[in-house]
Amino acid sequence: MTEQLIITVNAGSSSLKFGVVRLSDMEEIGRAEVESIGTLRGPSAKGRGAHLEEIGQPPEGLADHAGLTAWALDRIAAVVHNLGEVAAVGHRVVHGGARFDAPVVVDDAVIAALEGFVALAPNHQPHNLSGIAATRKLWPDLPQVACFDTAFHRSQPRIAQTMPIPRELTDEGVLRYGFHGLSYAHIAHVLPDHAGPRADGRVIVAHLGHGASLCGMLARRSVATTMGFTALDGLMMGKRSGAIDPGVVLHLIRDRGMTAAEVDRLLNARSGLLGVSGVSDDMRVLETSSDPKAEEAMALFAYRAGREAGSVAVAIGGLDVLVFTAGIGRYSAGMRARIAAHLGFLGVTLDPAANAAHGPVISAAASPVLVLALDTDEEAVIARETARLIFG
Structure with missing residues (x-):
């Protein structure tokens, strides 16, 4: 039976991180990263496990998140094909607004909603969306999941989310959302062990x-x-x-x-x-x-x-x-x-x-x-x- 794999895509303001996870035991068997995007040094790539050390370096002149995401996913697909079948892709999305308080399966309506939050996270949201677009282009029929940095904080009491501004703005969604929720969720998950x-x-x-x-x-x-x-x-x-x-x-x-x-x-x-x-x-x-x-x-x-x-x-x-x-x-x-x-x-x-x-x-x-x-x-x-x- 062909091993099923999950690819994770985590687009930051100056980096891209990719993981290759084996579905049968949820073990990450490989990781790749593109660093120094948008810096004078210029982007560079590295990988380990799942043959990702063979990912190579980005072509000269390729310097934007969208192009680098597409290049990296194409290279990952090329080197992991003999390990199993890519069955799904999960993405970090920084802003889910008031609408998304938990991860969701991506469809056209979700993408349209997320595009509406670009102005609220200009250093991240466009890169998150470019990762979804690159995945759709490479694997048109593959299910994708958006995981939100804001979702972890939706458990906060209303007083912690409210700002002292006119109520009509609050009612329209001008709230304290909070971010880095995926990181906090991980720490919350492992904290009892420590x-x-x-x-x-x-x-x-x-x-x-x-x-x-x-x-x-x-x-x-x-x-x-x-x-x-x-x-x-x-x-x-x-x-x-x-x-x-x-x-x-x-x-x-x-x-x-x-x-x-x-x-x-x-x-x-x-x-x-x-x-x-x-x-x-x-x-x-x-x-x-x-x-x-x-x-x-x-x-x-x-x-x-x-x-x-x-x-x-x-x-x-x-x-x-x-x-x-x-x-x-x-x-x-x-x-x-x-x-x-x-x-x-x-x-x-x-x-x-x-x-x-x-x-x-x-x-x-x-x-x-x-x-x-x-x-x-x-x-x-x-x-x-x-x-x-x-x-x-």
């Missing part, structure tokens, strides 16, 4: 990567998160400002003559670590820089994370477990230590040696709060939900 009964207590998960946010959980369900109507809100990020005074936007448009598009680019692509440091949006580069502006950028990143963590702790009534995940959260011991230093009042104390070794347990033995550094795996969530919807 935290035991405390997994169902008061938990803050810090997803710190090029995009960054926090999620406060009770009983492993989202209660509060730092991103809002769009993925621009909340923490300082690689190139995104995070939360700022809305009056700044008015000032830039009204007093400095900037267009809405120019302000959009400033806040989404020229701010954050890049804007403050003037050096890089990459934490690894900043940590090796001697430029004092790089130090200021890292200090501000930690300060903002600490302040927001305090706010989230209020929403969940305290703190039992703190989890660091994603690229910075999982691998930057220095940034974890900086953020933890702001949270001593909540009972967070790190073990320096365990933190330097990247855990998974990085809290001191006497720390009232359990602190973990865990891998996230959005692709595992996508694969699991795709199998559930398509194969039951």
